[in-house]
Amino acid sequence: MSLLRAEGLAKEFGGVRAVEGLDFEIREGQVFSVIGPNGAGKTTLLNLLTGIYRPSAGRLWLAGRALAARAPHQFAAAGIGRTFQNLQIFFNMSALENVMAGRHLHERCGLLAALARTPRLARAERDCRRLARELLEFVGLAAYADAPADSLPYGALKRLEIARALAAEPRLLLLDEPAAGLNPSEIRGIDGLIQGLAKRGITVVLVEHNMKLVMGVSDHVLVLDYGRKLAEGAPEAVRGDPRVIEAYLGGAEH
Amino acid sequence: MRGLLALAAVVLLAPLALANNYHYEIAILVGLNAIVCVGLNLLIGYAGQVSLGHAGFFGIGAYGSAILAARYGWPPLASLAAATAAAALLAWVVGRPILRLRGHYLAMATLGLGIIISIVITTEDRYTGGPDGMSVPPLALAGFALSGERAWYWLVGALLVATVWLSLNLIDSPVGRALRALHGSEVAAEVAGIDSARHKLLAFVLSAAIAGLAGALTAHYAGFITPGKATFLHSIELVVMVVFGGMASTFGAVVGAAVLTALPQLLTVFKEYEMVVFGGVMMLTMIFMPTGLVPTLAMLARRRR
């Protein structure tokens, strides 16, 4: 079943077309990777899928229904979560609180309840705390739970972003270069983590430069070049595509 | 919770050290300013949104309640509630367009708003008495007027403890986390499903309402109010109390209000030097202790351990 479908998606910045006429379909439960050289429009695409940018043209369907969200928080409420290439951690909180903040959508509470800390809210907070701890454990950060976020090493912050995004229980999780800046053993960890997500039945969109990681975990790969679709298909098929090799794989990457 | 108990203990035991009515008066002013600062800290310290215009809301609370009670004969409790609501309503109306701005631009917009309010208060002298100020009837319930320094002390003390309790609860709730999150990274907060515009507005309205309430109480307590309390300079004093005590620290806001309210009162001998000292303290604190007094002391204590 199709979870997300894009039709004619385009984004222009003052005449420069960052993304142009993009059609694709992400199936439920897939690991869907987006690759392409720097400046190909990958992060722009993620920004379009999370409402940070408004498309200049094109439409999005989520689970068969036209996506009516406008602000990013409405995209989140519709079930789309993401991490950031340049870390966007809440550095003014502990690691655990970062994940708890990620559960915002499931923790609706009124101002008065929050001010008076009603017993019901106190119970919900306990559950939220427990769930956040479990998620930190899942991404391998249990030891850091109560540490201030700004004391965590870089690799741990990347995992923290994933835990925070997972806390919202998204149907679709967008990962923007989760392996960038990590060493090989940390990358293996991220690899395992993504496979763990797939086992949980979460649909993942992966934007990544590390080809080994992409080819290993993906079910489907979309190749962008200058904002347009260059090719798409199964990892093996894409790897063999001469146009892709010329535009991208033939270059410095391997 | 330990902090809250400590604050309650200070409020309960302070009268042992208060020798005369003048001391009580200072304590009451400290309490009222601390209430404003705890609210303002939610906006500046936790949500990360600067306001250089909160004396405007303080002034609306003070003059609103004073005018309704003195000129229209409202019972003071009703005028107090109405004036607080008026401050909150104004914040709600102007907050939407203003809070879209960030950083310096937000600071300028709130500054402009505060100055406009203070000009209106000074100019509409038919209602406000203009620059000379106006007298305000005492707070009364069912015919019993609240009078005497001691009664006011207990009222303000109880309100301060309650405000701190509510603030601590809020900060450690989904709403408070949302506020801190949008301070940490607005885009990440939005992507986590946090409606940042709504939460900024909430912090703005809440802090304005608290400033309005404290303004109204100050007016009824003092029995007289002048436009000085609504000026740009008072807005700055409030922000400085918050920042001096420590941003994103509720007890920091209380300590900041206490030190910067009490010190000038106790140092009246140096009246001529008051501005020089105040300006100098502002600069030195920000240069050498940018996180504020309480967080800096807390950090030093942790390092010692």
Place this chain on the structure above:
Amino acid sequence: MSGELAQFLLSGLTVGSIYALVALGFAIIYNASHVINFAQGEFVMIGGMATVSLLGAGLPLALAAALAVALAALIGLALARFAVQPARGASVVTLIIITIGAAILLRGLAALVWDKRIHALPAFSGDAPIAVAGATLAPQSLWVIGVTALIVCALWAFFNRTLNGKAILAVSHNRLAAQLMGISVRRVLLVSFALSAALGALAGILVAPITFTSWDVGVMLGLKGFAAAILGGMGSGPGAVLGGLVLGLLESLGAGYLSSAYKDAIAFIVMLAVLMLMPGGLLGARAAERV
């Protein structure tokens, strides 16, 4: 044109020139450092008050004025060196409080060193009014408008023809690139504060014969110059001049035809409206920091 309207326009241009000079000061510092210097108004005060006191000590006007400008520039340098530079990279609130603290400190010092009385400076070339289009113009207004025009030309030349000026522009466009080109960002900060302080002081001297001066004139003049800078577009030099003139005219016309009681509010209503509706201002290159 009716004499009344001409009168409002002339006085609007005069006071608008002063706002333009103060706004230029804000713009120069904002460009060089992205700091909004809330002490800008105090330089206006220092210019006026120092000239009054030096004149009282028997110095000729030109020398008194020159020394007052130099004094303000020195204080500007000290402010940049000892208060703003140590706090580089601090949050917006921190920098705002530092410069407001400096403003309060300077005001307090002025009250101590000089006094809390209101002073007038004699007009530079007499008080005999000149008739223009049915209105009367004080010769001092000509001084204000003329000197402002000269300064705007000189600034244009400074920023486009001299190395120091170009360095400031380079830093405002791209700090890192400018640093890589060997420009000292530190020096640019110092130069911009000294220059802005000198501009403010000059404005204070020019206007003192018209509006008088005292230890606390800096607050309102500073805030209005600030509103003018926003109206023109924060960080834009031509915008600051245009913003100042437009604000002066709006204020003078508003006070004349609408309400003189709310004269002082006009600047801030305009500022709020600009911030809400077009945060880039009239000539702002960049949009304001919005989501």
